[in-house]
Amino acid sequence: MSYLEIAKPNKIHFTTELKTRYSDSRSAFVSSGIVVSHVTYENIALLVNEAFDLFLEYFSYSKANIAGSNIIVSALELSYHAELQANQKIIAEISVTDMGTKSFSLIVFLNKEDGTIAAKGRISLIFYNYKLKKTEPIPEEFRRKFE
Amino acid sequence: MSKEYITFPEKIEFSTEIPIRKIDLSMDLHVSFASILDLVFEAHLQFFEFLGYSVTNIHGKSIIFANLNIDYLGELFFKDLVKIDVALANMHEKYFDLYFRVQKNQNIPVAIVKIRVLFFDYSVRKVVAIPIEFKNKFPFACFQPNLETTKSLDYPTKTKTKWKQMQIRQSVQALVKEIYEYTENLPPHEEKNLFLKLRKLAVFILTQLTQSYSNKIYVERMKSLLRLEASLLELEELLELSESLGYLHTKIDFHNLKETKQLLGEFRNSCLSVKKVILSDT
Numbered sequence: 001m002s003y004l005e006i007a008k009p010n011k012i013h014f015t016t017e018l019k020t021r022y023s024d025s026r027s028a029f030v031s032s033g034i035v036v037s038h039v040t041y042e043n044i045a046l047l048v049n050e051a052f053d054l055f056l057e058y059f060s061y062s063k064a065n066i067a068g069s070n071i072i073v074s075a076l077e078l079s080y081h082a083e084l085q086a087n088q089k090i091i092a093e094i095s096v097t098d099m100g101t102k103s104f105s106l107i108v109f110l111n112k113e114d115g116t117i118a119a120k121g122r123i124s125l126i127f128y129n130y131k132l133k134k135t136e137p138i139p140e141e142f143r144r145k146f147e
Numbered sequence: 148m149s150k151e152y153i154t155f156p157e158k159i160e161f162s163t164e165i166p167i168r169k170i171d172l173s174m175d176l177h178v179s180f181a182s183i184l185d186l187v188f189e190a191h192l193q194f195f196e197f198l199g200y201s202v203t204n205i206h207g208k209s210i211i212f213a214n215l216n217i218d219y220l221g222e223l224f225f226k227d228l229v230k231i232d233v234a235l236a237n238m239h240e241k242y243f244d245l246y247f248r249v250q251k252n253q254n255i256p257v258a259i260v261k262i263r264v265l266f267f268d269y270s271v272r273k274v275v276a277i278p279i280e281f282k283n284k285f286p287f288a289c290f291q292p293n294l295e296t297t298k299s300l301d302y303p304t305k306t307k308t309k310w311k312q313m314q315i316r317q318s319v320q321a322l323v324k325e326i327y328e329y330t331e332n333l334p335p336h337e338e339k340n341l342f343l344k345l346r347k348l349a350v351f352i353l354t355q356l357t358q359s360y361s362n363k364i365y366v367e368r369m370k371s372l373l374r375l376e377a378s379l380l381e382l383e384e385l386l387e388l389s390e391s392l393g394y395l396h397t398k399i400d401f402h403n404l405k406e407t408k409q410l411l412g413e414f415r416n417s418c419l420s421v422k423k424v425i426l427s428d429t
Contacts (some may be wrong), residue, residue, distance in 0.1 A: 019166055022192040023185060027201075046170065057226065064175075087163075087193055135394035 006079060006120040009095035009107050013146060015054045018047055018090045018110075025086040039084035045076065048108045048121040051092035053104075059145065066127075067139035077123040082118040089113050096146035102127055102135050104146070123134070153218050153259045155248045156234040158287045161194045167227040167251075178223035184215075187247045187260050190231035194245075198284070205266070206278035213242065213263040220256040227251045240276050241265060243288060310360060315410040319356050322403040323349040326382070333394055341389055348382045352401040352407075359418055368418055379408060 020039050024046065027037035039047070052126050063071065084090065091111045098105040108121040129136045155200035165186055173179035178186075194203045203209045223229065234246040243266050249257040250343065266274045282289065310316065326349040332343045355378065389395055 017166075019164075021165070021189050023189060050168050050170065053225075057169075087196070 003010065004077075006077065006122050007105060008109070009097050012090045012093045012095050014058055014094040016051060016054045016058070016094075018050060018092055020047070020052075020084055020086055020088045020090060022086040023098050025084075039088075040146065041078070044078060044080065044084070044110070044119045044121065045121070047090070047092070047110060047118070048076075048123070050096065051067060051094055051108050051110070052106060052123065054092070055094045063070070067142040069127050069136060069139050069142075070130055072128040072135075073123055074126050075122075077122045079120045080118070081120065082112065082116050084110075084118050090118065097144065099147055101137055104138065151285055153246070153261045154215055155232070155246050155259055156236045156288075158297060159232045159234055160285070161190075161197050161233040163190050163193050163231050163233075164414055165189055165229045165231065167223055167225055169225050171223070172225055180217075180219060183217070183219070183223070183249065183258050184260075186229060186231065186249065187258075187262075188365060190247055191245065191262075194233045203269075208275055208278055208281050209267045209269055210264050211267045211274075213265050215263070216261045218259045220258055221251070223251060223257055229257065230254075235285050238277065238282055238285055238288040241274055243277065243285075313360070313414075315407060315414045316356065316360075316412060318403050318406040319353050322401075322407055323353055325401065325403050333389070337394070341385065341394075345382070345385055345389075348378055348385070352378045352382065356414075359414075376411065379404070379411070 008100055022141040024039045024043040025037055026040050027035055030036045053063070056066065061067065092115065093109040093111065095107045096104055103124060106123040106125060108123070109117060110121070111120040112118055127136050127138055128134070167178060171178050171182050171185075173182060192202060195205070228251060230250045232248040232250075233309070234248070235243060236246060237244040242263055245262045245264050247258075247260040247262075251257050265272070265274050266277050326345050330342050330345050352375055355371045355375040359368045359375055362368045362371060386395075386401065386404075
């Protein structure tokens with residue numbers, strides 16, 4: 001199966017700090033008899049989403065209102081590169097890329113404090129009008145900000 | 148604003164900071180009453196990690212929660228930085244209390260939580276005593292009876308007269324002795340009747356007095372007191388009967404009986420006013 005690696009974007013639009021919680025992690029006795037405890041793969045998506053929310057908040061947007069429009073998610077890709085533990089500080093770097101007429105991508109890198117990349121995420125988003133139930137062009141204001 | 152009922156102990160054992168996430172919010176309003184507990188649980192896990200334990204292995208034992216009280220004092224929103232202080236109190240043989248004080252952005256109160264924690268052995272699925280090594284870590288948490296319950300549930304506490312110095316105890320003991328001496332003089336055919344009844348009653352009065360002084364349960368103390376009073380009346384009645392039957396050859400005063408009855412009023416009052424007894428002096 002092919003996997004298109006998420007490349008490091010040229011420009012980072014937003015950086016924020018996150019803290020993993022115990023509830024993000026799981027502990028288990030693995031077959032070799034030792035206890036393994038780390039942030040689970042599905043909760044990495046949760047952290048990527050949290051970084052996304054903080055990004056929107058920073059630009060005075062929210063998922064309910066982004067430059068007067070709304071967005072829907074068409075795809076989410078994640079790749080895992082290092083283990084994350086509970087109660088650990090992480091740096092999230094967010095970039096807006098691949099701006100099309102109606103869609104764009106959000107690249108989210110989750111880094112450890114020492115700079116090691118723990119996870120890379122790509123969220124593909126499309127502007128959408130819930131009233132007309134139709135996709136719509138990227139609002140000018142948004143385009144100007146991130147192009 | 149709401150009133151605080153739970154008194155947070157003075158000594159903070161551990162503090163942690165947790166940033167509030169967007170998904171912690173309920174219906175985009177604020178962190179829900181239930182989600183506050185998720186944050187508390189987070190602090191709880193961090194605290195045990197900090198102590199070098201895992202919650203499933205504290206000197207080979209685990210812990211379970213018996214009950215939980217929360218005072219909600221403020222709201223939490225997205226991007227708030229929550230500070231949770233953890234404290235410990237009321238270390239007893241099988242349980243202790245964990246306290247969590249939730250505050251945000253420069254000490255704005257959010258909630259105070261008190262959890263009663265029991266030690267549990269999953270291999271036998273039974274509540275067990277707190278490991279001594281754990282107890283020794285928190286000398287401060289032992290012997291703090293005034294932090295026992297939330298203020299609203301507090302009973303007036305006062306120490307009672309020491310048991311051995313109680314006048315009523317001395318007079319009842321003398322009464323028992325007196326009855327024993329008296330019954331020696333009863334005719335042999337009363338051995339299975341009055342002789343036995345009187346002696347049993349006298350001893351019963353003493354045991355009920357002890358119970359009504361020392362039982363930790365208020366209602367039980369009251370019950371013993373009622374039994375004590377009834378038994379005294381019964382004793383009096385039986386003595387009167389034996390007198391009318393002519394067994395009382397020499398006039399015995401039974402002043403201990405009278406004295407006991409006099410002291411009973413005072414004793415009853417002390418039983419009623421003290422709901423929570425400190426038994427360290429018995």
